[in-house]
Amino acid sequence: MLTPDDQGVLAELAPVLRRAVALDLRSLARLRFDAGTASVFVRLPFEVLVSRTIDAPARTSSLDLAARAADLLAWLDTPPGEPVVEPQPRDVEWRAGLPPATGWRRIETVPDTVLRPLVRRAALALKEAAAREGVPSAQPRTEVADALLDSVVLTASDGDQTAEVTLRTVSALTRMGFLPRGGYAHVDAAGRWVRLVAEYGTVHLERPGQTLGLL
Numbered sequence: 001m002l003t004p005d006d007q008g009v010l011a012e013l014a015p016v017l018r019r020a021v022a023l024d025l026r027s028l029a030r031l032r033f034d035a036g037t038a039s040v041f042v043r044l045p046f047e048v049l050v051s052r053t054i055d056a057p058a059r060t061s062s063l064d065l066a067a068r069a070a071d072l073l074a075w076l077d078t079p080p081g082e083p084v085v086e087p088q089p090r091d092v093e094w095r096a097g098l099p100p101a102t103g104w105r106r107i108e109t110v111p112d113t114v115l116r117p118l119v120r121r122a123a124l125a126l127k128e129a130a131a132r133e134g135v136p137s138a139q140p141r142t143e144v145a146d147a148l149l150d151s152v153v154l155t156a157s158d159g160d161q162t163a164e165v166t167l168r169t170v171s172a173l174t175r176m177g178f179l180p181r182g183g184y185a186h187v188d189a190a191g192r193w194v195r196l197v198a199e200y201g202t203v204h205l206e207r208p209g210q211t212l213g214l215l
Contacts, residue, residue, distance in 0.1 A: 002065070002086050007076055009056045013040045016052045016201055017073040019176050020044065029069040030094055033059050042069055043096050046149060048172045052201040066094035099195065099204045104188040107163045108156035112179050118153045119174050122167050156187040163189040169196055172203045 010031075020027040020042040030041040038056035043049050067087035078084050129144050149168040156163045165187060173179050178201035186197040195204045 002063070002075070004084060006059075007078070007084075010038060010040075010054075010076060012054045013038070013052055014073060014076050016040055016042060016050065016176065017069045017076070020050070020069045021073060023175070025070055027069040028066055028090060028094055029072050030066045030098070031063065031072065032065075033063040040072075041098060044172055044176075046168055046172065048168055049096065049099070049204040049206075050172055050176050050178070050201055051204065052178075065089055066091045097206065099193045099206070100190050103190045104195070105158075105161065105190065107158045107161060107187045107189055109184050109186050110154065110156065112181060112183050112185070114154075115170050115179065115185060116174060118167065118170050122148060122153075122171065154187075161189065163187050163194050165194060165196065166205060169194065169203050169205045173198055173201075176201055176203070178203065 013031075017029060017040065020029065024045045027042050027044070032039045032041070033056060036055060036058060037053050039051055039053040041049055041051045065087070067090050071085075071087035075084065075087050125148055126145060129148070149166065149171065151167050152164045153167045153170060154165040156165060173185060173196050178196075178198040179185055180199055183199050188195045188197060193204060193206045195202050
């Protein structure tokens with residue numbers, strides 16, 4: 001159960017929830033307190049999982065709660081002295097797995113000057129695809145957009161191992177505001193998971209049935 005003390009602790013997670021709600025009002029968030037940390041995970045409409053982890057004082061009990069991101073945000077934004085409505089648990093609606101807590105290998109660090117042009121070129125490609133289909137200034141067919149988002153736009157390597165990064169992952173990193181101007185993103189891999197870790201948050205992507213991340 002959440003407590004009033006948790007509101008102040010979790011204030012740093014509000015920007016993640018705010019951006020997720022802007023993308024999809026129905027977004028589900030999963031809030032977890034572990035020893036000395038608090039994390040929020042949100043699955044975005046374009047099928048990636050984003051998260052942010054902050055340091056947090058130890059609680060008397062651990063917490064693992066799924067709720068609407070909008071409800072969590074409303075709870076966090078409740079002014080002092082006003083009645084607090086605790087978010088309704090929606091654990092049964094959370095059907096996605098979570099990335100592993102350990103076992104990650106850092107493959108490469110990439111500057112934003114490499115990543116942002118990838119997103120800009122993709123936006124142009126989507127616009128051109130829509131124009132070819134006779135719908136200028138709109139989105140192309142879903143299968144066309146999905147094919148582009150699933151394309152590998154970056155192959156990171158540390159000399160021994162490689163990790164393939166899709167446009168879907170890079171787009172989420174910039175759309176969520178995780179990557180500051182002049183910043184860097186770390187490419188990590190663990191089994192089928194690949195993640196981009198930036199200053200303000202992390203984007204995770206898993207492809208079932210494939211050895212995504214380690215080749």
